[in-house]
Amino acid sequence: MISLRRVSTTFASGAKEPIVAVDDVSLEIPDGSIQGIIGFSGAGKSTLLRNINLLERPTAGQVWVGDTELTGLNAEGLRRARHQIGMIFQGFNLVNNLTVLQNVELSLKFAGVKDKTQRRRRAAEALEIVDITDKTKNYPAQLSGGQKQRVAIARALATKPQVLLCDEPTSALDPFTTATVLQYLADINTEFGITVVIVTHEMEVIKALADNVAVMEQGRVVEKFAAAELCREGFAPTTSIGRYLVSDGISVRRAGAEASQGGFDPTAEGVQHYDRHVDPVRRDSAAPRENKIFAAVEGGLR
């Protein structure tokens, strides 16, 4: 469980009034779930996400990940705790003068994996999870946006995190590539039980991925609901974003799975878009991929 307890984050802004980016937010995110955080620009979504790994230290409140209160740790404790929390960004944040493999190895080096062979093996394993083993010797500039984000996901996974924080991970991608990246995130959540927290302003991303939704406005979480609620007759969200999600049709991935009892409902509008564009290579290679995942798990991914 990730538990944010009365978290606030205020930025000084010179002579002007301080900016309250996050205002007394409490949020519980169950292990293994996908939490969507949605809101308009400037609502405080990214700051709240960065509060979870203390990339932005809250000015008040507590952040708990599992049994550990991150806000109570010293620098060394926090450094170690952060290995449990991977993060990906809209701009990918790869190191341009390192190859794909070296980029992933670097995160293991920072995580204190001293043995070079082990670093290389674990980096290669992580790259396998996102099916990008053919690009290990390439540099970021030689990759498409979607490939860069997949490398960033591999880099985040290499340290075997329990939590993956995603800050607008698909905002820089076209719809086709977005769908592929979302599929990887869904797979990683399902197969490894990694808790995913995703900040976005894209309704499609929420519909395709989230189990639970938090709507932010002016630093506050003003509405929370399970994505499945969007399918329930009579569900009446109070925020404009919530109402939009309802009026836009009930094409929520997890809710669709529940409603149809048969899993993912590819006929739902919106989901169709998501499903159709999933990389066909991944659909066709289910069996070998499964073995690969097991190998990775045996290798200690979890």
Ligand SMILES: Nc1ncnc2c1ncn2[C@@H]1O[C@H](COP(=O)(O)OP(=O)(O)OP(=O)(O)O)[C@@H](O)[C@H]1O
């Ligand atoms: N380092 C900072 N210093 C000062 N103000 C900041 C800083 N980071 C964010 N802010 C301010 O805090 C508020 C919330 O910003 P934040 O980036 O968290 O919002 P957001 O919902 O993620 O927005 P967007 O969708 O545009 O990225 C904004 O007013 C922003 O200008």
